[in-house]
Amino acid sequence: MDFSAALPTFVITLREGVEAALVVGIVLALLKKAKQTKLNRWVYLGIVVGIIASGLVGLLIGWIFQLLSASNSPLGAVIEPFLEAAFGLGAIAMLSWMLIWMTQQAKSMKSQVEGAVNAALEKNTAAGWGIFTLIFIAVLREGFETVLFIIGKFQQGLIPTIGALSGLAVAAGIGVLLFKWGIKINIRRFFQIMGVLLLLIVAGLVISALGDLNEGMRTLSQMNRQSEGFCFYYERFAKNPSCILGPMVWDLSKILPQQQFPGLILRTLFGYTDKLYQVQAIAYVLFLFSIGGLYFRSLNSKTPVPQKNSKDPLTNTEKSASS
Template sequence: MLVPFLIMLREGIEAALIVGIIASYLRQTGRGEWMPAVWIGVFLAAALALFVGGGLELVSAEFPQKQQELFEGLVGLLAVIILSSMVFWMRKVARSIKHELHESLDAALAGSKNQTYALIGMVFFAVAREGLETVFFLLAIFQQSEGASAPIGALLGLIIAVGIGFAIYKGSMRLNLGRFFRWTGLFILVVAAGILANSVQALHEAGLWNHFQTVVFDISAILPMDGPTGSVLAGMFGYQDAPTVSVLTVYVAYLIFALVLFFLPQPRVVSLPTRPAHAHGHSSSVTNK
């Protein structure tokens, strides 16, 4: 439950932050009448994410066993790629995302004959990115979990993220977004290593990868995967009590490479001034990360 909860919380806050920045800027610049277009973009993006997630889940349920393993492995690999790029993208643009959204918003509303559609499209693509990232991650987690705990955790994370996003927008909460995304990004990389290891195992069970299958060690007698602690570790970090050479190598290699990149110092970026507001408005409580 904890992994889908934290991921949904992070992705939900990220999406809420984007919407909050857009809404605050529209309000500050006297363009609050465009808010219905913003909500249309948000709802369309959410509908797309639900449609894609539900469709993939229904389709995969009809697959025979080997095809299900293959699907699980491919979805896991895609989830790792998306999650990794998400973490490093957010780390790179955290300081400039507010300015970039303001520029995109001004461009969408500047002189276009179809301003409403331009704004809906801009919000849709910004939010849909977060939604589709979440869909592929949750698919990988749900396929590697049993019971209702994972969906419940994801739902709780979404509910809390919406509440936090609304509180940030209204100004009643100030969240250290830089620290939040840094620590959740680190957690995501560890989770992604486990998903990658499980994907390699799924590809083996699908008959697609049969190399380096020697078991490195077997601690199933000490910490079995089907025990209380083992099942928690397996659900959170992809723990295996008898990993093969390929599974362990992929896990360790990815984790080392990702953590080295994560802790490399970021190049200094000169922050650009935000264009002044066109009309009166109170200052936004959404802070740069």
């Protein structure tokens, strides 16, 4: 059994899970400060319902995926790679947005969460539902992004799900270390490292999604003579061409095959392929320069630092959330 496919989802859920754990920890600390610990049950309920909802979304999307691609007709063989490409592109968009936007928002996470909790507490009768909604949305948002990524790698079976669950477990452990035991962890450095890994993982997903799209177009072009034109690269235009991805950039299948170690690890974690085509290479470089540039710019952007009260129990939390 190939457990290397669990690595990307482990990294993603670890990062996303820690971010959700920070929100949960901040809310619990604020409720303790406001002497409203009776509302803690709404926090835990939001966590459980958010995880269940994320799982149900994953099962629904997976069922639709299987239903559309399980046909015995030639059309089923065409639909599957197109679906994988579509979910891959969706995961690229969502994870890229999360990587940049959430990095910027995390710098003011504590103040945003504090404002939402205070607004909920002001509504005496609906305070519990307000807390529940805040936690539920935080957990569901992270879960949905992970579900999209897992579905994008659906052909790898249940192994990515194991990685996702492991990442959530470790993230929960980090949350306990931070808020229950008061152990100091450099969360800013953690998010920076996880962000770079995530950037490389999503860049690899660009290569994989384009490969799925190419396979779908190739299968479609072979169905009948009318669809032959979908593959517009031919031997007379380029040596060793793909269907729609242009000529081959490299063929390392004999030097570093993607089905053997260490190529297998590089493939599952960073999207390595032993046969890389021109469009894939260009898209990979453009993604790293554009999204990577925006990400590192967001890390370097400065935000005003609020004055901290040394007696405020949330001071360490605020430092941790500032990623």
